[in-house]
Amino acid sequence: MKGGKIMRHIYIRGFIGLIWLAAAIVCGVSGNFPMMGLYLVLTGVFLYSAYATWKKEKDGKGGR
DSSP states (O other): OOHHHHHHHHHHHHHHHHHHHHHHHHHHTTTHHHHHHHHHHHHHHHHHHHHHHHHHHHHOOOOO
């Protein structure tokens, strides 16, 4: 059961990261470059968090 909860967190973080990426693209197209930079940073934070958690779980170091 614990693995399912961790995977759910990975999916949620990945999805939120993709939403921030879409927001960055929209800001870039509309010319709002300062906000695009902020959204790209948030994209990186969420996607890195999802990747690091996934990698930790995949390697079997999930805190068991």
